[in-house]
Amino acid sequence: MDSSSHVSVLSTVDVRVGSSHLRGDLFPSARPLAPAVGGADGESARVASLGTIAKYPPPPPFLGRGDAAIYRFMLQSAARELVPGERVAKCLRVPVGSGVDVFYAPSARSAHYGGLQTCGSIWMCPVCASKISERRRLELDQALMAFDGVVVLATFTVQHRVSDALSALLDGFLLSLSRLRASSPWSRIVQRYGVCGAVRAIEITHGSNGWHPHAHILFFLRPGADVRGFGDALRRRWLGLLARAGLSASWSVGVDVCMADSAVGDYVAKFGSQWTVAHELTKAAVKKSRSGGGRSVAELLSDYALNRDGAAGALWREYALLFKGKRHLVWSKGLRALLLPDVDELTDEELANQHDQVAVLLATLTLRQWSVVVANDARAELLTVASSGDVVQLIDFLVSLGVEVGGVLTQD
Numbered sequence: 001m002d003s004s005s006h007v008s009v010l011s012t013v014d015v016r017v018g019s020s021h022l023r024g025d026l027f028p029s030a031r032p033l034a035p036a037v038g039g040a041d042g043e044s045a046r047v048a049s050l051g052t053i054a055k056y057p058p059p060p061p062f063l064g065r066g067d068a069a070i071y072r073f074m075l076q077s078a079a080r081e082l083v084p085g086e087r088v089a090k091c092l093r094v095p096v097g098s099g100v101d102v103f104y105a106p107s108a109r110s111a112h113y114g115g116l117q118t119c120g121s122i123w124m125c126p127v128c129a130s131k132i133s134e135r136r137r138l139e140l141d142q143a144l145m146a147f148d149g150v151v152v153l154a155t156f157t158v159q160h161r162v163s164d165a166l167s168a169l170l171d172g173f174l175l176s177l178s179r180l181r182a183s184s185p186w187s188r189i190v191q192r193y194g195v196c197g198a199v200r201a202i203e204i205t206h207g208s209n210g211w212h213p214h215a216h217i218l219f220f221l222r223p224g225a226d227v228r229g230f231g232d233a234l235r236r237r238w239l240g241l242l243a244r245a246g247l248s249a250s251w252s253v254g255v256d257v258c259m260a261d262s263a264v265g266d267y268v269a270k271f272g273s274q275w276t277v278a279h280e281l282t283k284a285a286v287k288k289s290r291s292g293g294g295r296s297v298a299e300l301l302s303d304y305a306l307n308r309d310g311a312a313g314a315l316w317r318e319y320a321l322l323f324k325g326k327r328h329l330v331w332s333k334g335l336r337a338l339l340l341p342d343v344d345e346l347t348d349e350e351l352a353n354q355h356d357q358v359a360v361l362l363a364t365l366t367l368r369q370w371s372v373v374v375a376n377d378a379r380a381e382l383l384t385v386a387s388s389g390d391v392v393q394l395i396d397f398l399v400s401l402g403v404e405v406g407g408v409l410t411q412d
């Protein structure tokens, strides 16, 4: 057996790559892009309260429970088709060394890869975004628990038309957001309402009126702060800033303000879900849109991948290239140090590469063997099989992909 066809499993197992054969597609392949057109959904200009938010679009019905990872890898493959030049195209696909490790984490009964490139893109990569957003959520939950005061969730929107180009709309919107907490008018608001800090997240949906960028900002106010007065102050300031940028919003819908606690209660009452204000801020890249609120970016990508919706794919690509490099979650200066003094701030890429659990090396695949897994589009399924921790099942699976097993399990 030559070394290029050796798979080491636990210690010494010989597995030979046979002739690779492609299995029938588990998922329909997406068709080429069509020109962008407006979305078909009706869109309410008003961002609804937290109570109408649903979680990540559920996996399609032909996937069973526990197949969320397969779904995310499938969406990642769709993203690769749409932005082939971006890092997401290589994420968990292209090896960095001479082999690809498969790790098994017994405590979580899960598996993950080592020795592969990861992109760490919160905007483009459904696999990395899922990991990053979950870790950001846990941090934010911890910060909320540590804070002794009033937390207000404010959602900032802008009026938009189907003819608005996303780049111009987004530039004006982000400029207004950056001006929100600057200069002396803001200092007066800080003093009056005891603003200790803020955490900001941006997101975007697409509906019948075109692109709809909006921002959620959690404001941390002193105990007993006048929330209604604070909301009115935010509204006055936001409408003024939009006007300065050549944009507008109405008084009634430009800023939606609610107490973070009551918003959470509203959601739980409607959906019986564990969705929290921390989910709301951190899950922009992976969540489902509000009912009647157009399609979220995750839904656009899903429509491209599952329904062969080329227009949705073109819209997703427009969004992805414009959001690339923008920070998703921004903490105001000093707030992390105040609420999370012992938690290091990690980059998105560091979070995407972080594995909490103690894991054992189940197998190392050669580059040639890995290429068979990739050619079979079986990256996620391999992890599902490996999450059993059973080496024999893993070998059987590799064999089913066309990898010939040339030896038997042996001990050192």
Ligand SMILES: [Zn+2]
Binding pocket: 088, 091, 092, 118, 119, 120, 121, 125, 126, 127, 128, 129
């Ligand atoms: Zn990635």
